[in-house]
Amino acid sequence: MPPIARPRRIVGVSLKMYFDLTSTLSYVRGVLQLDGDAWNANVDLFIIPDFVSLTESQRILEPSSIMLGAQDTHWEDKGAFTGEVSPAVLRQAGARIVEIGHAERRALFGETDESVAKKAAAAARNGLIPLVCIGERTHHSIASAAVGAAIQECKPQVTSVLAAVPDDQEVILAYEPVWAIGAKEPADPDHVVNVTKELRKFAAGRSGVTRIVYGGSAGPGTYAKIAEGVDGLFLGRFAHDIQNLKKVIEEVGGA
Numbered sequence: 001m002p003p004i005a006r007p008r009r010i011v012g013v014s015l016k017m018y019f020d021l022t023s024t025l026s027y028v029r030g031v032l033q034l035d036g037d038a039w040n041a042n043v044d045l046f047i048i049p050d051f052v053s054l055t056e057s058q059r060i061l062e063p064s065s066i067m068l069g070a071q072d073t074h075w076e077d078k079g080a081f082t083g084e085v086s087p088a089v090l091r092q093a094g095a096r097i098v099e100i101g102h103a104e105r106r107a108l109f110g111e112t113d114e115s116v117a118k119k120a121a122a123a124a125r126n127g128l129i130p131l132v133c134i135g136e137r138t139h140h141s142i143a144s145a146a147v148g149a150a151i152q153e154c155k156p157q158v159t160s161v162l163a164a165v166p167d168d169q170e171v172i173l174a175y176e177p178v179w180a181i182g183a184k185e186p187a188d189p190d191h192v193v194n195v196t197k198e199l200r201k202f203a204a205g206r207s208g209v210t211r212i213v214y215g216g217s218a219g220p221g222t223y224a225k226i227a228e229g230v231d232g233l234f235l236g237r238f239a240h241d242i243q244n245l246k247k248v249i250e251e252v253g254g255a
């Protein structure tokens with residue numbers, strides 16, 4: 001059998017709630033300067049600022065191929081849902097991707113597999129690519145047990161989402177072990193490769209493109225060690241320095 005073609009690689013950054021409005025927009029302008037033929041050929045790039053910065057970010061990124069994302073969505077398109085943001089409005093504001101179920105939202109804001117699946121369906125319905133964050137909460141010290149435990153915890157997170165979106169819907173799965181987020185270093189590369197190889201099997205047979213990226217203290221030097229398992233990286237703090245982001249894009253595009 002010929003090897004299964006791997007999807008196009010992708011790198012993304014979530015700014016979470018780290019920056020104020022001015023810093024966010026100057027970051028987005030800085031990233032725009034990185035857009036160029038050298039890496040465009042191999043890598044997709046996305047940025048996820050806070051909701052308020054979306055429309056201005058869209059104006060900045062308009063001439064580029066850089067995709068804009070939102071950090072969350074509501075599962076209904078409109079109605080009496082004070083404080084929530086509609087996926088239809090996100091699309092109108094220029095978002096192409098919507099992040100759903102980040103570990104911080106699951107831990108701090110009561111996000112569940114059920115709400116994540118409903119949000120993924122809402123994203124799909126509105127022409128947005130769901131970027132669904134999954135990952136185990138506990139770091140097992142025995143490496144051999146850690147992979148099985150991670151798969152067990154991630155399986156319902158993945159399958160509930162894939163059951164909720166059309167088979168041909170493009171999906172990005174971000175494998176982010178909770179214990180590796182906000183840490184000094186990313187998770188052990190062997191662990192990431194072993195877990196993501198198994199996760200890919202849950203999406204086998206889908207007709208829609210399913211990309212798997214790794215997140216959790218990722219930065220320059222991370223991708224090469226885990227390229228066997230993932231299609232790219234989802235960055236947090238270590239992309240705040242735009243030169244680091246540039247290095248990562250070059251590494252992912254060239255690997």
Ligand SMILES: O=C(CO)COP(=O)(O)O
Pocket residue numbers: 014102176180181182183215216217218234235236237238
């Ligand atoms: O949560 C993350 C991306 O969604 C990763 O954040 P850090 O890279 O800052 O750990």
